[in-house]
Amino acid sequence: MDQLFSPFQIKNLELKNRVVMPPMCQYSVTKEDGTPNDWHYTHYVSRAVGGSALVIVEMTNIEPDGRISNNCLGFWSDEQIPAYKKIVDAVHEQGSKIAIQIAHAGRKAEDAETPVAPSAIRFSDKYKEPHALSTEEVKEMVDKFRQSVRRAVAAGFDAIELHGAHGYLIHQFHSHYTNKRDDEYGELTRFGTEVVKAAKSEMPADMPLIMRISATEFVEEGYQLPDGIELAKAYKEAGVDMFHVSAGGEGAIAPSRNPGGHAGYMVPFARAMREALEVPVLAVGRLEDAHLADSIIGNQDADLVAVGRGMLRDPYWAIRAARELGQEIEVPVQYEGGFA
Numbered sequence: 001m002d003q004l005f006s007p008f009q010i011k012n013l014e015l016k017n018r019v020v021m022p023p024m025c026q027y028s029v030t031k032e033d034g035t036p037n038d039w040h041y042t043h044y045v046s047r048a049v050g051g052s053a054l055v056i057v058e059m060t061n062i063e064p065d066g067r068i069s070n071n072c073l074g075f076w077s078d079e080q081i082p083a084y085k086k087i088v089d090a091v092h093e094q095g096s097k098i099a100i101q102i103a104h105a106g107r108k109a110e111d112a113e114t115p116v117a118p119s120a121i122r123f124s125d126k127y128k129e130p131h132a133l134s135t136e137e138v139k140e141m142v143d144k145f146r147q148s149v150r151r152a153v154a155a156g157f158d159a160i161e162l163h164g165a166h167g168y169l170i171h172q173f174h175s176h177y178t179n180k181r182d183d184e185y186g187e188l189t190r191f192g193t194e195v196v197k198a199a200k201s202e203m204p205a206d207m208p209l210i211m212r213i214s215a216t217e218f219v220e221e222g223y224q225l226p227d228g229i230e231l232a233k234a235y236k237e238a239g240v241d242m243f244h245v246s247a248g249g250e251g252a253i254a255p256s257r258n259p260g261g262h263a264g265y266m267v268p269f270a271r272a273m274r275e276a277l278e279v280p281v282l283a284v285g286r287l288e289d290a291h292l293a294d295s296i297i298g299n300q301d302a303d304l305v306a307v308g309r310g311m312l313r314d315p316y317w318a319i320r321a322a323r324e325l326g327q328e329i330e331v332p333v334q335y336e337g338g339f340a
Contacts, residue, residue, distance in 0.1 A: 116137070117133070159208045171214055213228065
């Protein structure tokens with residue numbers, strides 16, 4: 001019987017349980033160079049010590065102006081590889097696996113002098129008007145994604161996640177709300193599928209590619225769940241192995257689209273994606289209650305459960321949850337006295 005603390009495997013990624021630390025921006029680069037520092041090392045390794053089977057490094061951007069802020073991570077230089085490898089190696093020492101989310105903020109790049117986007121449409125009046133990328137600039141952007149994935153593979157990450165959700169660049173291209181182009185990239189999934197294929201070209205064949213996707217948009221004019229499923233089908237065909245299912249992020253939430261903020265409010269999106277696509281999915285959305293998280297696995301709503309806010313509060317959430325559920329989890333030998 002599948003439980004939260006049963007093992008899971010996709011391709012060569014073998015996880016000791018179903019608990020995932022999702023990517024959560026730390027805004028903690030001190031030198032504005034995009035390279036992880038001691039804070040990031042402690043932040044990620046502590047969650048591996050705490051029992052999470054998979055740790056996903058926060059939104060890591062392909063160019064300096066692709067970041068939400070100048071204090072966000074990036075992976076645009078080979079010189080950055082050793083700092084990431086240090087974190088990867090330490091997470092592995094704790095028996096956990098680690099992925100990295102590769103991204104570009106697009107029109108939501110707050111500190112960029114001139115942000116970029118598929119079309120020159122502001123995110124809101126508080127944001128700068130973006131430059132609409134030329135066809136050639138879009139192709140260059142695809143290659144920047146490829147180069148960042150190459151570096152991540154060199155650093156030893158176990159999986160790659162592409163950020164195609166929350167109103168960032170890939171999402172901006174596949175949404176009719178933000179993509180008003182009249183060139184080849186007016187085809188909504190063209191950019192995203194090219195990024196997927198570019199990523200796969202740098203990844204070992206047995207390494208899984210994850211995509212975070214907004215299953216639906218929350219603006220009145222945005223796409224809805226059936227559209228999100230069709231987008232995901234195109235990305236699956238291009239090479240995505242698993243979807244990290246979220247929603248929204250492209251603008252202010254319309255009252256008619258408000259999903260609420262109750263525990264598990266995004267799980268129906270994950271279940272729908274799982275059933276339609278027949279690939280593993282990762283569920284998100286206020287899942288820090290251990291019994292709720294366990295039920296998501298037991299009911300086959302999703303294959304993995306991401307615990308965000310709960311894990312920010314408690315790096316050892318997985319150990320505590322296993323004890324609460326009466327399921328088995330290995331406790332670091334140094335801490336065994338606390339659980340005797």
